[in-house]
Amino acid sequence: MKRPDQDIMKYFSGVEEDEVRLIWEKARRKDQSGESAMDVNPEEEWALLQKRMQTARRPVRGVRPGTIRSRRPASKATAAKTYAFITVMAAVLLGGFVMWYLFVPVSMEAPRGEFTTFHWDDGIRVELNSGSRLTWNRSFGNGHRNLRLEGEAYFEVPPSGKSFIVETQTAMVEVLGTRFNIRSWADDPDGRTTLTLVDGSVRLASLLEPESHIMLQPGHTSHVDYHNRAPVEPQPVNTDQALAWRNQGFYFSGITMSEVAAELERRYDSQVVIQNEILRDRSLTIYLPRPGELDSIIETICFVTNCRFEEEQGTIILY
Amino acid sequence: MTKASDYQQWASKIRASDQKAFHDLFVDSYQPLMRYALNFVKDTDVAKDILQDVYAHLWDIRDRLDEEKSLKALLYRMVKNRSINLIRSRRPVRLDDVAPAEQPSEEMSPVSIRPGGDDLLEKQLSEWIESLPPRQREAFELSRFEGLDHHEIADVMECAPRTVNNHIVSALNTLRVQLKQWKSERENRE
Numbered sequence: 001m002k003r004p005d006q007d008i009m010k011y012f013s014g015v016e017e018d019e020v021r022l023i024w025e026k027a028r029r030k031d032q033s034g035e036s037a038m039d040v041n042p043e044e045e046w047a048l049l050q051k052r053m054q055t056a057r058r059p060v061r062g063v064r065p066g067t068i069r070s071r072r073p074a075s076k077a078t079a080a081k082t083y084a085f086i087t088v089m090a091a092v093l094l095g096g097f098v099m100w101y102l103f104v105p106v107s108m109e110a111p112r113g114e115f116t117t118f119h120w121d122d123g124i125r126v127e128l129n130s131g132s133r134l135t136w137n138r139s140f141g142n143g144h145r146n147l148r149l150e151g152e153a154y155f156e157v158p159p160s161g162k163s164f165i166v167e168t169q170t171a172m173v174e175v176l177g178t179r180f181n182i183r184s185w186a187d188d189p190d191g192r193t194t195l196t197l198v199d200g201s202v203r204l205a206s207l208l209e210p211e212s213h214i215m216l217q218p219g220h221t222s223h224v225d226y227h228n229r230a231p232v233e234p235q236p237v238n239t240d241q242a243l244a245w246r247n248q249g250f251y252f253s254g255i256t257m258s259e260v261a262a263e264l265e266r267r268y269d270s271q272v273v274i275q276n277e278i279l280r281d282r283s284l285t286i287y288l289p290r291p292g293e294l295d296s297i298i299e300t301i302c303f304v305t306n307c308r309f310e311e312e313q314g315t316i317i318l319y
Numbered sequence: 320m321t322k323a324s325d326y327q328q329w330a331s332k333i334r335a336s337d338q339k340a341f342h343d344l345f346v347d348s349y350q351p352l353m354r355y356a357l358n359f360v361k362d363t364d365v366a367k368d369i370l371q372d373v374y375a376h377l378w379d380i381r382d383r384l385d386e387e388k389s390l391k392a393l394l395y396r397m398v399k400n401r402s403i404n405l406i407r408s409r410r411p412v413r414l415d416d417v418a419p420a421e422q423p424s425e426e427m428s429p430v431s432i433r434p435g436g437d438d439l440l441e442k443q444l445s446e447w448i449e450s451l452p453p454r455q456r457e458a459f460e461l462s463r464f465e466g467l468d469h470h471e472i473a474d475v476m477e478c479a480p481r482t483v484n485n486h487i488v489s490a491l492n493t494l495r496v497q498l499k500q501w502k503s504e505r506e507n508r509e
Contacts, residue, residue: 004487005462005469011488019495027448027463028441029354036363042349045367046342049374150383169379186380189400226372227404258477275478277454 109133110151113269115248123158129245131266152183154246159200168193171224171231172210174203180216181243187262192225196242204231241287249289250297257282257305261318268294271315279307279318330390333381341381345374348391352398355465359402369405373397392467392474399475440501447497451490458486 003009004024012020110116110128118126118134128134132151147166155166159177166173168184171193178200184193195204197216204222205213212230216222220234221242241251250267252260258280261272274280282305291297298309298316309318325347332340349370356366373394384390448456454476461472462483469487473480 004491007469007484008487008491012491016495019498020491023444023491023494023498024463026441026444027459028445029460029464037350037353037357037366040350040353040363040367042346045349045370046345049345049371052371053375053378186383189404191376226401273478275482280477 105135105137105148107133107135111269112266125156127154127246129153129266130269149182149184150186152181152185152245154181154243155179157200167207170207170226171195172205172207172213174205176201178202181239185259185262188225188259190225190227192223194221194223196221196237196239198239198243206230244287244289247289248291249287250291251287252284254283254285256280257284257301257318260284260301264294264297270294272298273315273317275317275319276307279305326390327386330384331386333377333390334384334386336381341378344390348394351465352394355395356398356402358460359399359406365405366402369398369401372401389471389474392471395461395465395467395471395475396477440498443497443501444494447494448490451493455486455490455493458483459490462487 004020009017009020108116108118108126108128110130110132112131114130116128118128126134129152132149132153134153135148135150136146147164149166149168155175156179157164157175157177163174163176166175166182168182169186170191171182171184173180173182173195179198180200180202181196181198182193183196184191195202195216197218197220199218201218202216203213204216204224205211206224206229208224208226209229214222214231214234216234219236219239221237222231222234224231241253244251245267248267250263252263257274261274264270264272284301284305286301286304288297288300294316295311298318301307302309302318307318309316311317326344329340329344333344352370352373353363353366356369357363360366360369376397377394384393448459451459457476458472461467461475462469467475469480469483472483476483
């Protein structure tokens, strides 16, 4: 930027203004690292990115809905040909529509500040935490079973059902009859997906390294993220705590205050800003089975972390 | 410098899976982001990896891009967060990792043969900027070197735009005092 922002200049007048202009003009980056940035060719990096994105895209499964054939009378008359042509066109259009209907993704979401529960006919039950979204194809019931989750959800799957796959930003979870929780928030800086199994069995695989996968035992948790591309060693976990959100509770287990703030923002559909840098990176472990109003949670958290807060036009500021 | 409106146009095209817009954004923003990443990680290869991750993730989340929010700020924030995470996850750092990166600052070679007033001032300013309180310095550098506006800086630093204002004004005031002192010392010497 050639000169300071207008908002800034209005704080200075006369000589001060000239000094600020001089400072602005003469300010230089100190380190020479900036120079090496210029040695990198963006186009080369673009080619690498394309390659990476190609390999990341997994092959489409060979699933197709019942092929639609048109019944065409083998007539020699021109009129009949025209008629046949129309039939074919209609079939193609109908086929196209069916394809579109089956493959255009459907999604269900829990808006910020709300929870959503959903049942499928085959007994699969899903509960979504605030600010989460689950996407699937309408052909879900007929064999093509791929769900995509952004956020956090609890699944109950009757044992008789066929297996299906839940995909998140970093993980692939293959499901048999079971009850489990997946947590995978888009704003998590590590893109972490945490899987907690209540009972039954699930397979957790990394999206980035699909060959690394583990079977999880009931009462255990594991996760994958950008740093842990293979699922980490499963740890025993208190499932009541891990599933506290289903009863509007919170269980923060050693996560940073900025993640805590993001979670509170989603649940209460409000703004929680942390102004203190050190506080933002501080980790917090706390179990609040019945938290009540946002104010009281903030009070508890501030008591534990020894911070202060104020409310300003509906925004909560921690410092 | 690319206009803010360009970024927002790219954002809405990328949202609609426009590969060309994605490519344009990539080529245009790559080097500035590279330089920004090097503020944190000091190693070109590591910075390249971070940027690959950032752009790949951006493409993954393209359908969730918020056109109301600055795409530029989002990119800077992603680079910053990933860099910091990487640094944190690498701790404890091996000594031989760090040594090469710190050499330039220890050398402190004389900047030029004839230190004219302006060159000297530039060098001084860099040092003063470096010794500003971290948040003030970050706000100042994002504004001056990365050309982000106050709302974008607020996004990157995760604070209110008003706070950004305060940081930059405080930074400028500190620098002004140092500038004045430096000038009077020079005049006394002459």
